[in-house]
Amino acid sequence: MAENNNFPKSWKKSSKPHKFCPGCGQSLALKNLGFVIDELQIADKTVYACDIGCSLLTWDMFEIDTIQTHHGRVVPTMVGFKLAKPSAITIAFMGDGGGYAIGAQHLINAAMRDDPITAILINNANYAMTGGQMAPTTLVGQKATTAPNGRDWQKVGKPIHGPEMLAEIAQEGSYIARTISTDIADCKTKIRKALQNQIDGRGFSFIEIISMCPVNWHTDALQSLDFSEKEMTKVYPLGEFKCPQKLA
Amino acid sequence: MPAKIIIAGEGGQGVQTIAKILTKAAKKSGKNVSYLPSFGVEQRGGVSLAYIQVSSRPIPYPRFSKADFVVTLSSRSCETIKNFISDNSLVIYDSAEIYEKDINELKAEIKRFVAVPAKNIASEKLSTKVANIIILGVLSAQLKDISFQDFQDTVLMELAAKIKIKPELKELNNSALQMGAEFAQNYESSDHLTGKSPDETVRSFENDKVKWTRFPEYCKGCSLCILSCPVKAITFAKDLNFLGTPMPIVDMEKCIGCGKCMQICPDGAINVEKK
Numbered sequence: 001m002a003e004n005n006n007f008p009k010s011w012k013k014s015s016k017p018h019k020f021c022p023g024c025g026q027s028l029a030l031k032n033l034g035f036v037i038d039e040l041q042i043a044d045k046t047v048y049a050c051d052i053g054c055s056l057l058t059w060d061m062f063e064i065d066t067i068q069t070h071h072g073r074v075v076p077t078m079v080g081f082k083l084a085k086p087s088a089i090t091i092a093f094m095g096d097g098g099g100y101a102i103g104a105q106h107l108i109n110a111a112m113r114d115d116p117i118t119a120i121l122i123n124n125a126n127y128a129m130t131g132g133q134m135a136p137t138t139l140v141g142q143k144a145t146t147a148p149n150g151r152d153w154q155k156v157g158k159p160i161h162g163p164e165m166l167a168e169i170a171q172e173g174s175y176i177a178r179t180i181s182t183d184i185a186d187c188k189t190k191i192r193k194a195l196q197n198q199i200d201g202r203g204f205s206f207i208e209i210i211s212m213c214p215v216n217w218h219t220d221a222l223q224s225l226d227f228s229e230k231e232m233t234k235v236y237p238l239g240e241f242k243c244p245q246k247l248a
Numbered sequence: 249m250p251a252k253i254i255i256a257g258e259g260g261q262g263v264q265t266i267a268k269i270l271t272k273a274a275k276k277s278g279k280n281v282s283y284l285p286s287f288g289v290e291q292r293g294g295v296s297l298a299y300i301q302v303s304s305r306p307i308p309y310p311r312f313s314k315a316d317f318v319v320t321l322s323s324r325s326c327e328t329i330k331n332f333i334s335d336n337s338l339v340i341y342d343s344a345e346i347y348e349k350d351i352n353e354l355k356a357e358i359k360r361f362v363a364v365p366a367k368n369i370a371s372e373k374l375s376t377k378v379a380n381i382i383i384l385g386v387l388s389a390q391l392k393d394i395s396f397q398d399f400q401d402t403v404l405m406e407l408a409a410k411i412k413i414k415p416e417l418k419e420l421n422n423s424a425l426q427m428g429a430e431f432a433q434n435y436e437s438s439d440h441l442t443g444k445s446p447d448e449t450v451r452s453f454e455n456d457k458v459k460w461t462r463f464p465e466y467c468k469g470c471s472l473c474i475l476s477c478p479v480k481a482i483t484f485a486k487d488l489n490f491l492g493t494p495m496p497i498v499d500m501e502k503c504i505g506c507g508k509c510m511q512i513c514p515d516g517a518i519n520v521e522k523k
Contacts, residue, residue: 007516023470027514184511221471
């Protein structure tokens, strides 16, 4: 069999094909994360935690020590691990449901305390695993199973802007950014910076990755790309909201 | 005694669709019926199971350990159905989808079987998407208690929403069901299990600068590579990946080896190498 250079060395071979739906942006983000872990050569000292939701499908994604927790508790779990073993590189991987809704307090307090972990959050504008309900990140007017006429901001508020919110309370050594899974170069650079910030021991690192969910958006590949790259980036601008000078 | 039926396959192959049709057809024929879907947390992919019991008397419990009819649509589900096969079970399987090596591993368990090349029949005469309905047709010929008319009516009723958008589906599904039933009537049992021979798909394509490789065991047919190609060299081919969806194929005369398809593939199923 021909060698596959498109397969990160840190990915577990026996669990592939992975469990994500065809065209999922989350798996694309995880491929980028896998390549960055390979490049930084940190696979042997990394601990990876995944949250509940679609992100739990990554519990056998990597050839790395993995923990699975519920509803945003990846952040305090990884903070605890880091306190007990400061030489470890800890990655907390979650979705917008775990990070911005049920488990929001963990993320906010970790940012406030400047805990030296890396948190990666996937924003696909709905609760994907449970069937496409409205999430805090659902765009105004976007249809979801619990908002059949589209999100009405006068009743349920406007979409949450995580990185902007965390940048307000985070301290100087933090790295906070937003990227999109389909822009491979940008996505990889920001993941690398977020991990480098932790390796250098500066402080809290957080990136939000805009993703696609063709199954729950009921879109084909082209419409999904259009929606994530055009509609979502209009509401959620890409960029670095906080970046230590040495990383920039 | 109730007729116990287990249907297994890959999520997305239409296991639950045929299970629902069978359940509703049995109800329409005045039988008692129980249906228990069982699948993983994922919305696409993964092994999907359906437990069905049809009886003229009340059914006390929906699960069972041995089945009278074992239907399997994919190689990965062969391992799962192993425990449900008894000496009296009739195993109905898609011989155009399941690898010979996988079905042969069950040789010791299987006493009676019907090998249906459903995917080949479907792709040659109709459309690959109705392979599951052909299997249902074969199953309908075994279940004498439920009239064929009820099956026909329920297929159209269950797919009514889709038929409304695409009217040609009505004829397609109807002929698929009939083809399956005819196949079962004319079936002559052989004594050896047949299946798909391994690796018939072409993996690598080359020109003087680039080697382009695809991996059917990883590809999910999301078509992101097709959209990302700047020179429109990639199209869908007729051969299928492990999920039963079309796989991309590249026109090496156009390919410039930029590697965009490789980068955007979420499954790591394309490799582009410059020479």
